[in-house]
Amino acid sequence: MKKSLIALAVLAASGAAMAQSSVTLFGIIDTNVGYVNNVATAGGGDTNKYGLGTSGASTSRLGFRGVEDLGGGLKAGFWLEGEIFGDDGNASGFNFKRRSTVQLAGSFGEVRLGRDQVPSYTKASSYDLFNQAGIGQFMGWSAWGGSNQTAANSNNDANGVRSSNMVSYYTPNFSGFTAGLGYGFDEKSDAVNDKKGRYVGGFVAYDNGPLSVTLAYDEKSALTVNGLKGVDRNVLTLGASYNLNVVKLVGIAQQTKDDRPGLSKGKNNAYMLGASAPVGAGEVKLQYALYDQKVIDSKAHQISLGYIHNLSKRTSLYGTVAYINNKDASSLGLVAKGLGNTGIAVGDNQTGVQVGIRHSF
Template sequence: MKKSLIALAVLAASGAAMAQSSVTLFGIVDTAFGYVDNANAAGDSVYGLSTSGNATSRLGFRGVEDLGGGLKAGFWLEGEIFGDDGNSKGFNFQRRSTVSLAGGFGEVRLGRDLTPGFSKFISYDLFGQVGIGQFMGWSNWYGTSGDANGIRSSNMISYYTPNFSGFTAGLGYGFDEQTSGKAGRYVGGYVAYENGPLGVVVSYDQRNLAADVDRNALTVAGSYNLNVVKLNAIVQQTKDDVPGASDRKVNAYALGASAPIGAGEVKAQYALYDQKAIDSKAHQISLGYVHNLSKRTALYGTVAYLKNKDASNLGLAARNLSTGGPGAGENQTGVQLGIRHSF
């Protein structure tokens, strides 16, 4: 009898603990037909299936445990899915792999994650930093390795504040984990005000790339929702400090507008990339439409045109299509038609 009572007590305690914990499987599959002309300096075109044209395809697991007293522990593991070839190069959790503690003080995360300086700006790009229409200010401008585009950092500890009447902030530090040198080190953060129709965010990032080359990025963005149309703007300056050489600077700008139409949304965005190091500019015009078939499924289409001037050789960001640069001073046009499903 006593053993039965003890067993029932253990099961009851276990059930209570399980009720306070949760693990969720989630993901997005986004695959599109894509076409890009002038995909290389020879003027060749490329077409086929591309991925992540409207949202990054992903598979992930996240969980949270209520520790009591307002304190929660959590984890987040997320990797990218390539629906066109089934991840022929393998699957990993390089999109995000963090463990965290959260409470009234905010949230502290440990692991690989989006940098705080970038994370807040995804919504200020009308194309969500994906597909051929995206704003390309966060680019690996001069071919350095690693996470030189500043979007993510490994070995990072980050802190995010609670929301104070629309004000939030985030700060992150990525360790280089080397006995000498500091290549791979990251430090950055943001301050934002988002309340009602108005949103404004400012961030600063510094990343040590290699051989004492430091990349600094200052970004300011804003948006205002007029209900019938939403306006957005981004201003960014990225600068590489190279020993014994002049600074390599890029000023990037974006202006856009989006509007709901029935079950969908139409959007248009203009971007300018002023590459000071080569005294050249590139202009990008992107048009897109997303039609929601349900809360989880949508059809979309995007057309983008990139006009390079002088020595500029930028290419549109069409994932899994070998776009490259069209050649100095040459133009490029791209199209993506796809379907996105989330679960």
């Protein structure tokens, strides 16, 4: 009898603990049939590429997140998330490089530790109508000839949108105002430049009714840009949107500036204007971007048209057509994951098409 009572007490205590915590499996599978022309070849010519691709409307992903209620408004949690390549089943393996954080949240806001999107990108990128995915996406967050990926240091993605070894803080909402701040440690991983891999940046935002405005700034230290080492890069981004219900207007203005040792500053400016409108069970999106690459005195123009048709809350069909026009020394190519290299020759133009299905769970 006593053993039964003890067992019941243990089960009751276990049930109470489980009621205060939860773990969720989530993800997105986005696979498409794609086509891109004028892809540069090793022999100096060009070719057309077509086949099955991934992440045309949203980045495919698989993740686990959990939260524990500690009482008094305090919560602890974790988030592990990795990218899925539905076209080949992650032939190169699966990892949690999209996000791997542990966090503590309460009335003070939220503190995260680990690898994550940098705060400056998290909010500012939300104004891209194409979700930073597929051939239609705004490419202001490009590597611009830079990389911080070496065998000794892989703190930052080449495009700087994520950082490892990062501490970040997000404020609560103060009457529509929010902010975020992050610091990525370099951890002295490079014997030549002890700042390599360091990140610092953040954003302030205001969201009230139909209006949203964000100002973001970040700095990455000791990048290698076009073979030149020790380059410090800062990015300033202003994004905004206004929802008129019948149409949503968005815009981004961005400046990427490189402090290059022994040379003048290198600068790349990017601008985007877009509009989306609900149509029946779907949404039509039109977006224009200008990439003013002052560092090479060249420009590129991109126009993207897309439609998403929602079959349910979790499943949708989509189609995107995009065109990029490179001027002078510009060689920006459309992003079509799964088709391999889609780079183009200097001054060439490129057209791409993606038709696919997206399912979230």
